[in-house]
Amino acid sequence: MQILMVAAENDAIKGAKVGGVADVVRDVPTALAQLGHDVDVIIPDYGNYAQNYESNVIATFQVPFCGHHEEVVLAQLFIQSGAQKVRQFVLSHPLFTSGGIGRVYLDDPSDRPFASDATKYALFCAAVSEALQAKHLIRPDVLHLHDWHSALITILSEYSRRYESLKTIHMVYTVHNLALQGIRPFHNDESSLEHWFPSLSYDGQVICDPRYFHCLNPMRAAINLADKVHLVSPTYALEVLHTSEHENGFFGGEGLERDLKQAQEQNKLSGILNGCDYDDETVAPITLSALLNQSKQAVKAWMAQSSELKTVHYLASEQIKNWLKKSDFKGPLVTSIGRLTDQKVLLLRKKMNDTDVFSDLLQSLANAGGKMILLGSGDVQIEFEFMQLMAKHDNFLFLNGYDQALSEYLYHLGDLFLMPSSFEPCGISQMLALKAGQPCLVHSVGGLKDTVKHLENGFCFDGESITEQQYNLIHVLKVALDVFNNQEDKWCKLTKQAKEERFSWHRSANLYVSELYQHRK
Known part of the structure; x- marks a missing residue:
């Protein structure tokens, strides 16, 4: 099986980690490769990573974005790894380093949350879609998207004529943290869906935020449009089906509980625990x-x-x-x-x-x-x-x-x-x-x-x-x-x-294959 993982972070690449999602994106591909699958991983190039690794430019191509074309470079990084069936890719563009070389996420003022990052990841999603459409990347059997940063790929495949061929790819969406959903306006803002993709015709009922109807909610869109939705533990997958009650200390669906319940009813919601690496290295006593x-x-x-x-x-x-x-x-x-x-x-x-x-x-x-x-x-x-x-x-x-x-x-x-x-x-x-x-x-x-x-x-x-x-x-x-x-x-x-x-990635990877990857629309 050919699998492409799309994420904002990847700890297989030095400097591309902020949180736990980077550990997952580092470890899951190796576990899947050990089961015999071919896995590609792609993230934005925040730090001129090609300077740190042997690399090869695969393609330089144009991506329609904000009413014009942006030049994006796709490169493969050759990283020493025990998993020979895992390939690491990065996409380079000045927008991905706009906060400074090596900076993954940007801090926007409270009145414009996610604005800079949302635009950055909108271009990233468009570039991944274009790379797949133009066959710069091997067409996968499974397209596995992580968190809101990659969620717009589901919108582009569903509503864009340019990328409609991607609809036939089995898409899996992993929610690592419902607290961050990447909400932005539909229009009237430089960081908005219609500014990024002015010719896109979409169904706002499917992708809007349930609390702010004038806003796009990338996470909700991916939950509704993906073939499978994955939560990163069995208990969390149950908690998110209930309405949050912050005043009582309960954090549940964070406004998306109805969509998650619907996903459960459609038999497309799974809770699979993340794993941990276990090695036989003996640690010397520490004083x-x-x-x-x-x-x-x-x-x-x-x-x-x-x-x-x-x-x-x-x-x-x-x-x-x-x-x-x-x-x-x-x-x-x-x-x-x-x-x-x-x-x-x-x-x-x-x-x-x-x-x-x-x-x-x-x-x-x-x-x-x-x-x-x-x-x-x-x-x-x-x-x-x-x-x-x-x-x-x-x-x-x-x-x-x-x-x-x-x-x-x-x-x-x-x-x-x-x-x-x-x-x-x-x-x-x-x-x-x-x-x-x-x-x-x-x-x-x-x-x-x-x-x-x-x-x-x-x-x-x-x-x-x-x-x-x-x-x-x-x-x-x-x-x-x-x-x-x-x-x-x-x-x-x-x-x-x-x-x-023992919470092994081997066990989790087997569940990925059986519960997330096997079924089609």
């Missing part, structure tokens, strides 16, 4: 001092990125110094790694009546002789709040950035991994922590519910309201700390079970 020294190096590197010293890096540096001086720390060490967004940390930030939840958790941890290290960046206000907590709590180290080596240290040295997401389509961090033998404390939603089992390989909490979820989070942390400090046999069993968990 706390080694972790802290790696943290110190990471903080220095972040400091060097600006001529102005950020207070958060200074405070982190001081906290690291203090921890290195003390030799009486015996744990537990709680770790957390991830983007700082309300999806990930709302339950830590929001006050529970008059209780500062995060402070309460850190105090409970201090009472048990423990410390916490959080590695992440994102929302500026969240970064500021966590910096203030670090200044207040001697047992909290906030590392405001990302460092791959440091993340590996945290996975392998931590005793308990904290992931209290309000929603989590799948999640990879908890899988990596489990793989390293670190039990996880998670909110039992989405992929977290499918991977972490209470008192088997970690600790879980839930709740019918935000307050109840917060209360249960505090309670379950105390349960975990009691097991760590007072029930050694039970803790050892938890860590053993965590390390033995």
Whole structure:
């Protein structure tokens, strides 16, 4: 079977990763290739990637866009990989590097959300469609689209005469995160469907946003137009069929629950868990001092990125110094790694009546002789709040950035991994922590519910309201700390079970083939 994957990110290419979708687009093709399939992957060229890899220009061609033609270059990158049946492609155009070389996503003002990125990915989708139409790319049996960035391909194949031959290709659409849908106006804006494709005749009832009828919703369009729709965990595939109730801490279909229910009724909706790579490499024992020294190096590197010293890096540096001086720390060490967004940390930030939840958790941890290290960046206000907590709590180290080596240290040295997401389509961090033998404390939603089992390989909490979820989070942390400090046999069993968990890409790839790829219209 010939498969073409279209996405915004791909961690097989250095510098083309922002989030978890890049891991999926890196790993799934290899797993499918190992089953005997031929897989091509294509993303925009954000960073002149041909300079980093041996490459070959396949074609230079014209793409109709915004009422004129844009010249786009298609190149294949030759990347060392164990999967010989996976080919990596990039499309180059000045628009794909408009935010600077290497920048994947752009930040638009709140009154024009997604505007720059939407135009960029509209051209990308048009270029992929043109490359397929002109046979610059091998015509696939399956065209697998990832998230809203590639969703316009379903619209072009359905409504454009130029690309109507693509309608006969079996199209699969994966929703990685319903919170980001790429909504833009239909017209009267430079970043709008009719500006990008002025001659396109379309059915607005099928592709409009259900809340803003004057706007295009790329994600809804792909859900309605694709042959198969894939959610990245079984539990998330059930949650999205229900209306979100943000005030009660439930994140469901985010306005698209009716379309997703219809997809389910049409037998075209599947929930297949993402996987994780498992290798036989033995990791050398990591000491706390080694972790802290790696943290110190990471903080220095972040400091060097600006001529102005950020207070958060200074405070982190001081906290690291203090921890290195003390030799009486015996744990537990709680770790957390991830983007700082309300999806990930709302339950830590929001006050529970008059209780500062995060402070309460850190105090409970201090009472048990423990410390916490959080590695992440994102929302500026969240970064500021966590910096203030670090200044207040001697047992909290906030590392405001990302460092791959440091993340590996945290996975392998931590005793308990904290992931209290309000929603989590799948999640990879908890899988990596489990793989390293670190039990996880998670909110039992989405992929977290499918991977972490209470008192088997970690600790879980839930709740019918935000307050109840917060209360249960505090309670379950105390349960975990009691097991760590007072029930050694039970803790050892938890860590053993965590390390033995397997969420293989091989299993997921088989389900891709049987549930997503086999059926036609």
